[in-house]
Amino acid sequence: MGGMAGLGRRTMLALGALAVLAACTSTARSPDSGKVRTDLESLERRFGALGPLSGAHWLGTALGTDSRMSVPGPTDVRVVGTAKLRAGAVAAITGAPQGSFRPEAPSQVPGDLAEFMPKGARWVRSDSFDREVTGGTYSGTFYLDPGTDTVYFDTTNPSPAASSGP
Template sequence: MGGMAGLGRRGVLALGAVTLLAACTAHSKSAEGAKVRTDLEPLERRFAGLGPLSGARWLGIVLGTDSRGSIPGPTDVRLVGTAQLRAGAVAAITGASQQSFQSEVPTQIPEKLTEFVPKDARWVRSDSFDRDMTAGTYTGAFYLDPATDTVYFDTANPSVPAGSGP
């Protein structure tokens, strides 16, 4: 009899793994369903440190949604995309002595955005600049290209800074 119970438990674990896989595939589909957005206001409110933006192409991807809706609570949103800063803004940011920018290429660029990411960009990134931008309230990486004054951002749950007005 003891062997039967063990098999039952293993069956339950296998079922759990299948459910987990299904959740992961649903997770990637949400990126497919996301529409490339061009509105600037949500980005400028969240990334005020970048100054005025233009030419934005970005996605708001809902992460880890459970199709059965059995997990209540906040939903994580990945905000990822590119935008143009005003001329010279990137040089001003990367020239700030306290930020140690290093060459680093963004990874995991969603397929829908690849055509909007400058092919020959020389991306730089700084952990301390990322911390300044996120103020420690969310996770995010900001890649800057001085030649094109472009930012590529990849963030999770970026919040609007407190006291930034309505």
């Protein structure tokens, strides 16, 4: 009988240790959560096709860092947020005939950014415009709202575009 009680106590200790480990890793993996950034320079460098930006609210978060199986090496970074374009810029972009923009609303908007999304936005997006902005060097989706000249971007590892043209 004494052996059973010992096993139970050891099992409980192991479960307690696992709970503590889980709590530690969940806080350790998201030091940036809740830190909404408003700086523009790094966005303008990466999303040059959008032109000058203002009023940005965005997050840069590491992806896949909560997996115990992750291999040391470069970490994928999700850069997601909103910014304002020059007045009339969205209408000019979405009015281009080769754009083939269609209505589509962003999904998986991080909770920290929800308050910065324009109310009543009529989002549109286009695969060809996504490729134009990313230059085909990283994955990204760009939603545009002509009514507020706002862009919502959701990208992985956005890199500054190589200068194109003279």
